Amino acid sequence: MTEYLLRGARPLGGEPVDVRISGGVIVALGTGLSDDGAHVVDAQDHVLLPGLVDLHTHLREPGREDAETVASGTRAAALGGFTAVHAMANTNPVADTAGVVEQVFHLGRRAGWVDVFPVGAVSIGLEGERLAELGAMADSEARVRVFSDDGKCVWDPVLMRRALEYVKAFDGVIAQHAQEPRLTEHAQMHEGVVSAQIGLAGWPAVAEEAIIARDVLLAEHVGSRLHVCHLSTAGSVEIVRWAKGRGIDVTAEVTPHHLLLTDELARGYDARFKVNPPLRTQADVEAVRAGLADGTIDIVATDHAPHPVEDKDCEWAAAAFGMTGRETALSVVQHAMVETGLLDWEGVARVLSTAPARIGRVEDRHGRPIAVGEPATLTLVDPAARRTVDPRTQATASPNTPYFDRELPGRVVATFLRGRPTVLDGAPVEQEGASA
Amino acid sequence: MEHLLSAGDLSRTDAVRILDTAAELAATQGREIKKLPTLRGRTVVNLFFEDSTRTRISFETAAKRLSADVINFAAKGSSVSKGESLKDTALTLQAMGADAVVIRHHASGAPHLLASSGWLQAAVVNAGDGTHQHPTQALLDAYTLRRHLVGPQPLGQDLAGLRVAIVGDVLHSRVARSNVDLLHTLGARVTLVAPPTLLPVGVETWPCEVSYHLDEVLAQGLDAVMMLRVQRERMSSAGGGFFPSPLEYSRRYGLDARRLAALPSHAVVLHPGPMNRGLEISATAADSSRSVIVEQVANGVAVRMAVLYLLLAGGRREDVS
Amino acid sequence: MSDPDTPAGAREVLGADDISRALTRIAHEILEHNKGADGLVVLGIPTRGLPLAQRLAERLAAVEPGFDPATQLGTLDITMHRDDLHRAPVRPIGATHVPDDGIDDRTVVLVDDVLYSGRTIRAALDALSDVGRPRAVRLAVLVDRGHRELPIRADHVGKNLPTASSERVQVMLTETDGRDAVLISGGEA
Numbered sequence: 028m029t030e031y032l033l034r035g036a037r038p039l040g041g042e043p044v045d046v047r048i049s050g051g052v053i054v055a056l057g058t059g060l061s062d063d064g065a066h067v068v069d070a071q072d073h074v075l076l077p078g079l080v081d082l083h084t085h086l087r088e089p090g091r092e093d094a095e096t097v098a099s100g101t102r103a104a105a106l107g108g109f110t111a112v113h114a115m116a117n118t119n120p121v122a123d124t125a126g127v128v129e130q131v132f133h134l135g136r137r138a139g140w141v142d143v144f145p146v147g148a149v150s151i152g153l154e155g156e157r158l159a160e161l162g163a164m165a166d167s168e169a170r171v172r173v174f175s176d177d178g179k180c181v182w183d184p185v186l187m188r189r190a191l192e193y194v195k196a197f198d199g200v201i202a203q204h205a206q207e208p209r210l211t212e213h214a215q216m217h218e219g220v221v222s223a224q225i226g227l228a229g230w231p232a233v234a235e236e237a238i239i240a241r242d243v244l245l246a247e248h249v250g251s252r253l254h255v256c257h258l259s260t261a262g263s264v265e266i267v268r269w270a271k272g273r274g275i276d277v278t279a280e281v282t283p284h285h286l287l288l289t290d291e292l293a294r295g296y297d298a299r300f301k302v303n304p305p306l307r308t309q310a311d312v313e314a315v316r317a318g319l320a321d322g323t324i325d326i327v328a329t330d331h332a333p334h335p336v337e338d339k340d341c342e343w344a345a346a347a348f349g350m351t352g353r354e355t356a357l358s359v360v361q362h363a364m365v366e367t368g369l370l371d372w373e374g375v376a377r378v379l380s381t382a383p384a385r386i387g388r389v390e391d392r393h394g395r396p397i398a399v400g401e402p403a404t405l406t407l408v409d410p411a412a413r414r415t416v417d418p419r420t421q422a423t424a425s426p427n428t429p430y431f432d433r434e435l436p437g438r439v440v441a442t443f444l445r446g447r448p449t450v451l452d453g454a455p456v457e458q459e460g461a462s463a
Numbered sequence: 464m465e466h467l468l469s470a471g472d473l474s475r476t477d478a479v480r481i482l483d484t485a486a487e488l489a490a491t492q493g494r495e496i497k498k499l500p501t502l503r504g505r506t507v508v509n510l511f512f513e514d515s516t517r518t519r520i521s522f523e524t525a526a527k528r529l530s531a532d533v534i535n536f537a538a539k540g541s542s543v544s545k546g547e548s549l550k551d552t553a554l555t556l557q558a559m560g561a562d563a564v565v566i567r568h569h570a571s572g573a574p575h576l577l578a579s580s581g582w583l584q585a586a587v588v589n590a591g592d593g594t595h596q597h598p599t600q601a602l603l604d605a606y607t608l609r610r611h612l613v614g615p616q617p618l619g620q621d622l623a624g625l626r627v628a629i630v631g632d633v634l635h636s637r638v639a640r641s642n643v644d645l646l647h648t649l650g651a652r653v654t655l656v657a658p659p660t661l662l663p664v665g666v667e668t669w670p671c672e673v674s675y676h677l678d679e680v681l682a683q684g685l686d687a688v689m690m691l692r693v694q695r696e697r698m699s700s701a702g703g704g705f706f707p708s709p710l711e712y713s714r715r716y717g718l719d720a721r722r723l724a725a726l727p728s729h730a731v732v733l734h735p736g737p738m739n740r741g742l743e744i745s746a747t748a749a750d751s752s753r754s755v756i757v758e759q760v761a762n763g764v765a766v767r768m769a770v771l772y773l774l775l776a777g778g779r780r781e782d783v784s
Numbered sequence: 785m786s787d788p789d790t791p792a793g794a795r796e797v798l799g800a801d802d803i804s805r806a807l808t809r810i811a812h813e814i815l816e817h818n819k820g821a822d823g824l825v826v827l828g829i830p831t832r833g834l835p836l837a838q839r840l841a842e843r844l845a846a847v848e849p850g851f852d853p854a855t856q857l858g859t860l861d862i863t864m865h866r867d868d869l870h871r872a873p874v875r876p877i878g879a880t881h882v883p884d885d886g887i888d889d890r891t892v893v894l895v896d897d898v899l900y901s902g903r904t905i906r907a908a909l910d911a912l913s914d915v916g917r918p919r920a921v922r923l924a925v926l927v928d929r930g931h932r933e934l935p936i937r938a939d940h941v942g943k944n945l946p947t948a949s950s951e952r953v954q955v956m957l958t959e960t961d962g963r964d965a966v967l968i969s970g971g972e973a
Contacts, residue, residue: 215571223665224471226571226595226640231664295579296572340580341548342570344593480876487877491864496914499864529864772864777874 028446032062036070036407038397040372046075048403051446056399068451070407073440076376078110078404080393082173082383083202083256083280083328084353086112086143088134089127090119095333095424097131100353101140103331103422105449107354108406108439110141111384111393113328116148117178123148123159125167132169139458140449144387147171149190149201153179158189165197172388175202177256178303180238182208187242191251198388200278202254203242205263206304210234215344217290217305225294227343230305232260239263243270243277254386255279257330259304261314268323278325278386281315283352283359284429286327288312292429298339298346299429302332319378320369326383329356333425350429354421358435361410366436380406392445403446412438422455466578466587467770470598471644475621478648482606483618484769485762492528492765502531505562505775508585509535510552512568517736518590521760522565522599525767531775534559549573553582561585563775571595586774594635600735601641603766604689605649607759611731612686623650628680629671630656630716631691631743634663634705638735639691643671656680658716660705661697677716681725688726689733690718690744713742720747731755794954794969798943803926803957803964806942807836810924811843813940818891821851823919825890827860829908830878832897834859835959836926840895855883860894860915865907880915887916893940897955899925902936927966929953947971 033046038056045060046053081104087095097114104112114131116122122131128145135143147164151157153176164171174194181187181203190201211234216222218229239255243266246253255267258279267279284302289309292300300306318324332349339346352359360379364370370378376394384394395401415434418426442450449456464477473481491499507526509519519535526533538552549568556564563586566574571593578587591597609617612625627646633639633655646653653671655662666673674680681688693716695709696702706712713719718732723745726732732744732754740746749756790796798806818824821844828837837857844851861878869875894908905923912921924940929947943966947953951971958964 218664220665220668223663223669224640226593226637228594229664296575337548340550342568342573342576344570345549484877487861487879490880491914494914499914500910501864501869772877773874776869778870778872 030065031068031443031446031448032060032065033068033070033075033407034062036073036075038075039376040074043071046397048443048446051403053397053399053401053403056397068407068441070440072411073407073409074372075397076108076372076406076408077380077394077397078406078442078444079108079357079379080383080387080389081109081112081329081331081353081356082326082387083177084112084114084331085117085333085349086114086131087333088118089130093335097134097143098138099422099424100331100333101135101138101143102455103353105140105442105444106422106439106455108357108408108442109353110404110406110442110444111144111389112141113144113146113173113387115177116146116175117153121148121152122146123151123153125160125163125169128164128169128171129167141444142389142392144173144389145169145171146173146175146177146202149174149176149181150186155179155182155186158186158193161190161193161199162197165194165199172197172199173202173254173386174199175204175256177202177204180204180206180208184241184245188245188249191246191253192249195251200252200254200386202256203238204256205235205238205242205258207234207237210237214305216293216301217307219290219308221290221293225296227293230303232262232307232311235260235304236262236266239266243267243275246277247273247275252276253278257282257285257304257328258315258324259285259307259311261311264314264318264323268318271323278382279318279323280326280328281319281324282330283327283356283363284350285315286312286319286363287359288429293343296343298341298343299350299427299431301343301346301348302350303348316363316367316369319364320374325378326386327356327360327378328383329353331423333423334427336426339427350427351421351423351425352428353423355416355428355430355435357408357439358437359430361437362435365410403443405443406439407441409438409440410436412436414438464773466574467598467774468574468578468587468589469596469644470601470641471596473598473645473648475648478602478605478645479619479621481602481766481769481773482609484772485602485606485765486618488768488772489762489765497528498530499528500530501772502526502529502775505531506560507531507533507563507565507771508556508559508561509533510538510556510564510566511536511590512538512566512573513591515567515591517760518567521763522590522767524764525771528764529768529771531562531771534561549576550580550582553577553580556585557583563588563771565590567591569593588770588774591637593637595637595640597637597641598645599763599767599770600638601645602770603759603763604642604733604735605645606762606766607733607755608651608687608731610762611755612729621649622646625651625686626654626684627651627687627689628654628656628685629689629691630677630718632661632693632697632705633657633666633691634661636691642689643669647671654680656716658706658712677722678725681722684727685730686727687731687733688718692735692737692739693743695739695742709742717743717745718748719745723748723751723753726753733759736760790965790967791969794967796965797945797968798927798966800964803942803966806926807839808843810940810942811840811847814893814922814924815844815848817922817939821848821856823890824851824893825856825858825883825887825918826893826895827858827882827912829860829862829894829896829904832955832957832960833895835957836897837895840924855885858882860908860911862904862907862911865910867903867907880911882915887912887918889917889919891920891922892918893922893924895924897926898953899923899928899938899941900931900953902932902934905936906934926955927953
């Protein structure tokens with residue numbers, strides 16, 4: 028296996044050091060290390076982070092290979108600096124059995140770009156009626172620890188309670204898509220000033236907040252671990268802050284797009300800005316940024332949701348919800364959080380690597396300290412680079428990025444998965460024998 | 464003016480020009496020969512994704528009176544039936560050489576998409592999109608108000624100082640949105656009257672006043688009252704449960720004989736049609752001498768002629784040296 | 785020769801007195817041809833045909849008290865019948881006022897300022913046929929500058945002005961321009 032020397036990298040944005048990688052682990056850290064026999068990566072002024080972990084992503088396979096495959100999606104993930112992704116269960120068939128989660132797990136292995144950790148469905152077929160075989164998925168080769176009906180809310184309070192209780196047996200977590208279904212029937216965008224003017228049915232903030240409030244109380248009552256997916260409103264931040272203050276075991280995530288974009292973008296009826304939960308107001312953006320900065324929100328996860336052109340190039344109401352984000356997540360976080368002074372690089376490592384690894388119970392392999400003897404699962408980013416996002420040059424199979432034509436900071440220079448580069452010089456490194 | 468997508472896009476000058484043009488065109492419509500050769504050789508496509516015979520006929524009449532070729536295209540659209548996509552329909556119309564596309568669509572923003580997508584070059588006229596806008600309805604309402612309430616020489620005039628109440632299902636109404644925008648631009652004072660359930664969140668930012676009490680607003684002295692169609696289904700749970708019963712609705716928000724009598728003698732009653740007699744408006748009110756509802760229909764043709772004239776008669780920017 | 789109100793490079797070919805005399809002569813010609821004012825309707829074509837028609841009507845009434853401007857004078861807007869609408873930004877539509885009794889079986893005299901290509905008159909004839917069916921249509925113009933593109937001629941001409949097509953003929957009237965004059969400008973020196 029080739030050895031690598033990262034020359035002059037700044038771990039978590041700190042002082043520059045040389046990092047030598049060999050046999051899948053970091054073997055030396057220091058200044059003026061010998062490059063003897065190693066492939067040297069010029070990491071001058073680059074920030075070195077533990078490999079990024081995406082706790083919430085959609086790979087679409089099996090079922091919607093026209094939008095994304097495990098191979099194309101994980102390749103995009105590596106280019107975005109990720110070394111692990113949690114693939115949501117709303118595939119076709121739904122990942123509600125050990126068989127489907129193992130299939131996704133193996134597809135991920137074969138592609139080899141990142142570690143793919145399948146998320147198991149909470150209920151059979153995401154129907155919200157009966158618990159899926161959570162234990163079987165936990166015991167499977169895929170070792171599922173995160174369960175979610177994402178795309179749909181586990182609305183039935185009794186089912187939610189049972190799920191929260193049941194996964195305690197194997198240290199699992201329920202990741203809730205908080206959306207009160209009756210309050211969001213036919214909903215198209217955030218309910219507020221803009222929706223009233225442009226005549227699109229509203230998705231009120233309270234529909235998210237009411238479910239989060241219920242769920243944190245349920246989690247407290249049964250002593251379980253709860254994860255709140257893609258939290259998007261100022262009110263949700265308040266509720267989670269309150270819950271954490273009470274000692275409730277809740278974690279929360281925010282997406283890059285909710286850190287940056289607002290409902291004003293819907294005015295042009297460009298369905299690339301249609302997403303669920305919807306883009307909120309500027310006040311909400313500021314609240315989720317503050318929540319992420321103060322630790323109320325634990326992590327950033329992409330909710331990367333690829334859709335083929337025809338599902339977006341149409342009337343807003345007919346378009347699919349969702350936007351891609353795996354290849355832009357780190358740049359958006361740098362733009363929204365680092366360049367605003369709200370988060371330093373250590374904080375970025377926390378919200379994009381160590382915390383999601385811990386929530387997903389993969390902290391033995393991901394989100395590790397940058398230290399000798401630790402796995403060389405790393406992301407090297409050039410924060411000074413600028414680029415204009417062009418969907419045609421992205422690795423994801425779908426073009427529905429909301430950042431088209433937008434200039435964003437930062438560029439992933441290299442990604443290492445256990446000592447093996449998946450990205451070098453910003454380009455993907457094809458793995459011998461991989462199906463990708 | 465390249466397209467007419469929203470009443471909110473019109474400046475006071477634009478709006479007055481449309482009303483003045485409509486007035487001149489209306490004068491030609493009293494003649495035995497109503498047809499003008501102005502848009503000979505131009506093709507206007509009525510692209511209706513939603514049934515609306517009256518709006519389609521109005522646009523069709525307007526286009527034909529200006530000698531345009533009219534093609535009626537009843538389409539299904541992407542969302543409901545998974546029929547042909549809007550994009551493919553647009554590309555087809557482009558290939559057919561449409562000069563203007565009059566679009567009625569159940570999805571808010573569909574006309575905007577058609578105009579901005581680059582799929583076709585035609586001028587786009589919004590004939591009603593979802594719960595968003597219906598600008599020619601607002602223009603014909605403004606035209607009707609100006610004819611009745613602004614002096615004998617209305618040309619060049621706006622609606623400054625007029626008090627207009629718009630009553631009913633504001634939440635689902637593109638007519639209300641368009642009228643709030645246009646009447647405000649023309650200087651009228653608008654009050655929306657509706658049960659709180661039928662007002663959108665965010666209405667407080669609109670350039671109008673809002674009231675839950677029709678009788679209080681009537682007591683303030685109105686120049687015009689515009690009744691919006693309310694669908695009976697809205698009361699059911701499946702329809703959203705917006706009000707307890709049709710009877711309670713008409714008791715609190717319907718224009719009946721007593722409320723009609725409370726209007727000043729010069730005030731007029733409008734309704735965009737089709738009416739639910741006995742729900743939002745009683746037969747007495749609908750058929751009274753105050754009612755200009757039938758005249759709205761005739762004015763609709765003149766206003767739509769004006770819009771088509773202003774969009775299509777002149778050279779496209781690149782043709783005009 | 786140099787009038788302070790005449791733009792540089794333009795030369796005045798008719799003055800206020802010339803215009804007045806021409807209109808008086810045309811009025812007499814019309815009455816003579818029509819054998820009186822009976823059944824006569826005078827329609828001005830916007831913009832400058834309107835004041836000219838008005839002045840003509842005054843002269844007709846002065847000579848022939850039977851001529852009643854209230855029922856025999858009107859305007860005919862031709863915007864909707866033009867064949868060059870697509871060559872220019874959209875034009876505002878003018879008003880058409882036809883006497884209440886209409887024009888059926890009347891003799892309509894169309895009045896315009898300059899006869900040039902003939903296209904305006906073609907449009908006016910079409911516009912007229914939408915309004916009614918006159919017994920006869922006659923054309924009175926202040927200036928005929930030639931260069932016809934259609935088989936149209938004037939019945940009553942204030943002044944025949946041979947011009948080059950590169951030249952510009954400008955009629956100024958007190959009602960619209962502050963003074964009466966006909967100017968020629970441009971063309972080869």
